[in-house]
Amino acid sequence: MTTTERTLSIQAQPALTPQVIRALVNIAKSKETAEPAVARFLDGLAHLVVQNGDPDTVFDFALAVLDRDEGKQ
Numbered sequence: 001m002t003t004t005e006r007t008l009s010i011q012a013q014p015a016l017t018p019q020v021i022r023a024l025v026n027i028a029k030s031k032e033t034a035e036p037a038v039a040r041f042l043d044g045l046a047h048l049v050v051q052n053g054d055p056d057t058v059f060d061f062a063l064a065v066l067d068r069d070e071g072k073q
Helices: 003-012 018-031 036-052 055-072
Strands: none
Touching: 018 036, 018 055, 036 055
């Protein structure tokens, strides 16, 4: 990815709303005591929250995927 592409990608992200900031703070706190695999998962969630701009939508999606995968086991 070129510098210009990175800049455009950053500019295309939605503004950090209070809800997004609160979600990121909670994710960061959760990572403090998480095992490495869980911390990586939380990093992914944080990235999706920033990209999407709506933490509730991201968390609902993640929970649905986890529920679906748990049912397969």
